[in-house]
Amino acid sequence: MTDKLIIFDTTLRDGEQSPGASMTKDEKVRIARQLERLKVDVIEAGFAASSEGDFDAISAVSAAVKDSIVCSLARANENDITRASDALKAANAKRIHVFLATSPLHMEKKLRMTPDQVFEQAKKSIRFARNLAADIEFSPEDGYRSEVDFLCRVLEAVIAEGATTINVPDTVGYAVPELYGEFIHTLRTRIPNSDKAIWSVHCHNDLGMGVANSLAGVKIGGARQVECTINGLGERAGNTALEEIVMALRTRKDYFDLSVGIDATQIVPASKLVSQITGFVVQPNKAVVGANAFAHASGIHQDGVLKARDTYEIMRAEDVGWSANKIVLGKLSGRNAFKQRLQELGITVETEEELNDAFSRFKALADQKSEIFDEDIISITSGSASAEESEFYRFVSLSQHSETGKRPSSQVVFHMGGEKMTSEAEGNGPVDASLNAIEAMAKSGAEQLLYSVNAITSGTQSQGEVTVRLAKGGRIVNGVGTDPDIIAASAKAYLSALNKLHDPRQAKLNAQMAP
Template sequence: MSDRLIIFDTTLRDGEQSPGASMTKEEKLRIARQLERMRVDVIEAGFAASSEGDFQAIRAIASEVKDSIVCSLARANERDISRAAEALKPASRSRIHTFIATSALHMEKKLRMSPDQVYEQARRAVCLARGYTDDVEFSPEDGSRSDLDFLCRVIEGVIDEGATTINVPDTVGYAVPDGYAALIRELRERIPNSARAVFSVHCHDDLGLAVANSLAAVKSGGARQIECAINGLGERAGNTALEEVVMAVRTRRDVFGLDVRVDTTQIVEASRLVSEITGFTVQPNKAVVGANAFAHASGIHQDGVLKARDTYEIMRAEDVGWSANKIVLGKLSGRSAFKQRLQELGVEIDSEAELNAAFVRFKALADQEAIVSDDAIVALSQQGKVADATGSPL
């Protein structure tokens, strides 16, 4: 089994399905360039058959991106697949990602097709896609809610037709980690030709479990590709967050034993760019890319970090693209953090008594203001000097 995890980014396709997150061709190109700088393995550039705009965006990205595989989504029909192939023609390396629903609910209510019809259409679609490229991904939509025997039958059939990646989506975010990992593991064990394909996962965050489900499927299920998006952007509650799975695998290599090709120092820049283009702000406490992800406000934490960063930081801020971590001075801050900030600001303190007096004034101000600015800290230290000179406080 491969010791490398493939990162498949779907910010430009599934991410754009977030209501209000539509992007122009030029905006998609900007993000694709950043994804390539970040060394993402696969960029799902869009859904070529969905609109002329998407077709042109995929073609533009395929013309420019050279290092990453460029992919287009396509339903399991001839028109979609040929349209995807046409858009991907300029690509150095291309992938067609075709899909059809396999759950009883979707087949009956949405497709109005029998299982046998779905099986035949899935095989035919992969066969058509292989006529254009040898890199074909197949997804059984709503896979996590599909009948296991039928899912095995379909996947075995599409691998026989030449599918090289099998993606098993948790389309509606219904799965839980243990069950989802067991599903991927059982599929790989039961399907006779499973070793001929890379197994992939695509999880949605409706129950807040997208990252957990994806990582469980990798660690315990044997999946070797994760489909994800910058900032967790995507349909409804969003997709698996790229920055979270990449840093989890990298930080806990002792658990996962896998390498990722991604240049993690480009993560924050990618997050900012996607946020700027879509208008979707990143919550401050968001893991890895949130403004507070490497910020410390508690005096106990600040004291620990100032002595040794790994007391409260399991990653380095610089490793994901931040310039540094942050010590935020407020009412919870202690004397050591206050003293450190004075030194950083070049403020000279002549005695411990002067430092103590300035710290008392700082705490009084911090009780009124959530965050005390550097200008206010300098002013507080100067107040003490004036008081010593005049014999009375200001």
């Protein structure tokens, strides 16, 4: 029988470490449900000890997900492991993922521990974790740059203590495919009890080889789990992209001879959801999920595809969830039709109140634009009115004036801490004026690192999706706003970012930087 490759998705944990990609509890639950529809084997929901917000999010994901294993990261100490176990209590199937650095550089400079101390701590932590869960993963952080003899000693010991999965991360993206594959193979060959655990790979994309390294770890090294993220989301240059791993294995089954349990038709919906929530736009030429991934501009290519698709296409667009943008609903559509489309898009609505809220948003949008696309529906269901009402900053209205040769001005009305504020300001353009008006009243003092605009659908009637990235006090946050009016979308995005800066629960410990 063909071996199965386990897909371990860490979008909600390692992907969230992208500067500004922090997600709320509700956003994490929405993505987790989509990952479950995607049939991901393991969902790493977060790092429970990093913050109260992350603990609550892992708990919520554990309660919401029924078919996938839910995992929490933990440092190799009893407090972190206990927090992870407590956060996972509601999970049907749970995994505790323990990590401890093993490279000479990390042990000396970061941990300030001797190799013998690291060895004993690794054994002790896995022994403790096994009392709380049967499914335990161990990762030697910066494993690829560790000394082979020492790494073999540590991994043999943690397997003996009960670790069921051994993950060998290329934490800094230093590996190259052949050498990384051989490294995994060497470890499995030299460790006597290596057959008692599933071997896993976790590669970063700093040199653009995350996917290639992971596949080499599978093909050459014999790993049977790949750790990856939707859209390759992650800090620095990102992580191994789930969609590329899955489609490489499916397209080249003749070479890899491995199966995956993923429902590939859910790949594009997952990509769009993660992009919409985090504000990280997918580049058009991104493999599998980019807007141009199945587009043919060359006349020769177009002619070939029209005659026989497989002349220039190795995958079918519909197999990964692409479909032609078609109008599905309009302003005359009823509540039942809207509810049916939500179900078809895999959007879960828990209560009648949530359905009514989403339908009201749909009607409001239909009054503004005549053509409603699936992407519009996904956008308007990304947040609830009740959640907005509980936010410290909340958009109300905006008016602005711009004229050639004159300095633009804007007036923004918004709630700040329950009080309605009206603020006016000028700027280099209408967007700048609007954000200046908000800042004049909010006085956040945050530095703006990024402003970007993306059209949710095609055409000038499209909703604009704006991302604003702010930094303050060592924290970096993204705010996302959508509206057919780009100026209003910009104001919403700025207020969204301010809400994240204002919420102390959004501040969290970065696992990679943890002592």
